[in-house]
Amino acid sequence: MGRNYDAVIVGAGPAGSSAAILLAQAGWHIAVVEKHAFPRRKVCGECISASNLPLLHDMGIGEQVLKLAGPPLQKVALMARNERIVADLPALGKGTFKWGVALGREYFDSLLLQRARQCGAEVFQPQAVRAVEGEPGGFQCEVEDMESSESFYLSAPVIIDAHGSWERSLTEEDSHERARGPADLFAFKANFSHTSLEPGVLPVLSFPGGYGGMVMADHGTATLAFCMRRDRLARCRREMPDVKAAEAAFAHVMKHCRGVRDALTGADLCGGWLAVGPLRPGIRLNDSLQPTFRIGNAAGEAHPIIGEGMSMAIQAAWLLAKEIGPFRAACAHGPSQRELRQHFHDKWKQAFAPRIRFAALFAHMAMRPQWFGGILPLLKQHPDWLTQAALWSGKARCAPLEHEFSTRLNDVKAA
Numbered sequence: 001m002g003r004n005y006d007a008v009i010v011g012a013g014p015a016g017s018s019a020a021i022l023l024a025q026a027g028w029h030i031a032v033v034e035k036h037a038f039p040r041r042k043v044c045g046e047c048i049s050a051s052n053l054p055l056l057h058d059m060g061i062g063e064q065v066l067k068l069a070g071p072p073l074q075k076v077a078l079m080a081r082n083e084r085i086v087a088d089l090p091a092l093g094k095g096t097f098k099w100g101v102a103l104g105r106e107y108f109d110s111l112l113l114q115r116a117r118q119c120g121a122e123v124f125q126p127q128a129v130r131a132v133e134g135e136p137g138g139f140q141c142e143v144e145d146m147e148s149s150e151s152f153y154l155s156a157p158v159i160i161d162a163h164g165s166w167e168r169s170l171t172e173e174d175s176h177e178r179a180r181g182p183a184d185l186f187a188f189k190a191n192f193s194h195t196s197l198e199p200g201v202l203p204v205l206s207f208p209g210g211y212g213g214m215v216m217a218d219h220g221t222a223t224l225a226f227c228m229r230r231d232r233l234a235r236c237r238r239e240m241p242d243v244k245a246a247e248a249a250f251a252h253v254m255k256h257c258r259g260v261r262d263a264l265t266g267a268d269l270c271g272g273w274l275a276v277g278p279l280r281p282g283i284r285l286n287d288s289l290q291p292t293f294r295i296g297n298a299a300g301e302a303h304p305i306i307g308e309g310m311s312m313a314i315q316a317a318w319l320l321a322k323e324i325g326p327f328r329a330a331c332a333h334g335p336s337q338r339e340l341r342q343h344f345h346d347k348w349k350q351a352f353a354p355r356i357r358f359a360a361l362f363a364h365m366a367m368r369p370q371w372f373g374g375i376l377p378l379l380k381q382h383p384d385w386l387t388q389a390a391l392w393s394g395k396a397r398c399a400p401l402e403h404e405f406s407t408r409l410n411d412v413k414a415a
């Protein structure tokens with residue numbers, strides 16, 4: 001037998017650390033296992049939507065995030081071919097947290113995890129959960145220390161899978177696994193200094209075979225993150241056989257998107273390129289196969305074009321804490337836990353499935369600028385459609401907590 005907790009959380013991304021903070025605040029004895037040492041950079045567009053700021057404030061890191069992050073994001077721009085269409089981003093109410101911001105994941109994830117520690121969660125890092133055995137009410141995790149390779153065990157009645165989507169699932173064959181295909185997406189990210197990117201504008205990029213985003217984040221650096229289909233990436237590599245995949249992909253984006261050329265020509269790359277893939281956006285919940293609670297990308301992933309993955313991760317953690325936080329004792333009882341899990345996963349689908357579907361539609365259009373060609377003149381006349389699209393993506397709404405959220409927003413405004 002190993003050490004005992006009320007819950008073991010696998011992964012300390014935005015989903016895992018937020019769940020750790022909220023459940024520890026609700027009196028749970030929590031272990032968080034994270035396989036990477038922090039701080040670490042991560043492939044991500046790094047935009048934190050306004051809808052998360054009241055939640056981050058409640059978790060106790062709102063002010064630190066705003067202090068470190070880049071300028072408030074008040075505009076969205078669509079950049080396709082030589083076009084640049086700018087529109088207002090929707091504001092969140094009228095209070096302190098009207099606008100989203102961007103912050104490097106090396107800062108954001110560290111702040112969240114540090115807060116989880118302060119709230120009493122025990123953090124195992126750099127350590128990886130290698131296997132989960134047992135069933136609701138009595139699980140055992142085998143954990144490997146990444147430095148010594150030694151293994152030990154943690155026991156808990158509840159396991160929360162927050163390990164993201166770019167790793168293999170621990171508890172079952174991921175139903176999302178499938179053979180390599182030309183439509184698989186690979187994602188790249190880099191930071192640049194000395195850019196001419198306008199602060200406060202969030203450009204969404206459309207180019208053949210992919211899409212992406214740019215933003216001014218912390219310390220005056222810009223983040224460029226984009227996704228490209230496997231078949232298009234292979235073509236780029238054939239055209240530029242002597243350079244690395246990320247550089248060939250970047251050259252393709254620069255060639256097909258004037259907005260990126262204008263912003264980044266002459267800029268300095270800071271810290272090198274990061275790459276990850278294949279990404280397989282979609283919903284991964286399957287209650288008959290999965291004995292654990294799932295949040296963040298482990299539950300489901302939206303195409304990154306809407307830049308809402310972290311929001312969905314944080315908001316899912318919030319929803320989970322609301323659903324199970326008061327029922328620590330019931331969770332120790334297998335059948336009660338199964339019922340709570342089914343209920344939580346149903347609520348998760350209600351809250352996030354529409355955003356995942358909307359993101360897929362938008363992403364498939366953006367990867368085909370020839371389709372956008374027909375729409376661009378209309379969008380130029382109606383830039384407010386972009387504002388509406390940002391609203392649908394969830395930029396100014398916290399879907400799972402609509403009611404409490406507005407109450408909280410008012411509390412925060414009054415404070």
Ligand SMILES: Cc1cc2nc3c(=O)[nH]c(=O)nc-3n(C[C@H](O)[C@H](O)[C@H](O)COP(=O)(O)OP(=O)(O)OC[C@H]3O[C@@H](n4cnc5c(N)ncnc54)[C@H](O)[C@@H]3O)c2cc1C
Pocket residue numbers: 010011012013014015016033034035036043044045046047048049127128129130162163164165166167170187188189225226227279295296297298304306307308309310311312313
């Ligand atoms: C190109 C691109 C751009 C994006 N842009 C944005 C954006 O602008 N805004 C936004 O909100 N979202 C964006 N996203 C999405 C966002 O990055 C993810 O949705 C988000 O990171 C999901 O959070 P998570 O906590 O579920 O998972 P993750 O952030 O992936 O965290 C999972 C953690 O679990 C750890 N882990 C995995 N397996 C184990 C194990 N066995 N044991 C221990 N630890 C483990 C990992 O090391 C990791 O730290 C973007 C994604 C991409 C690809």
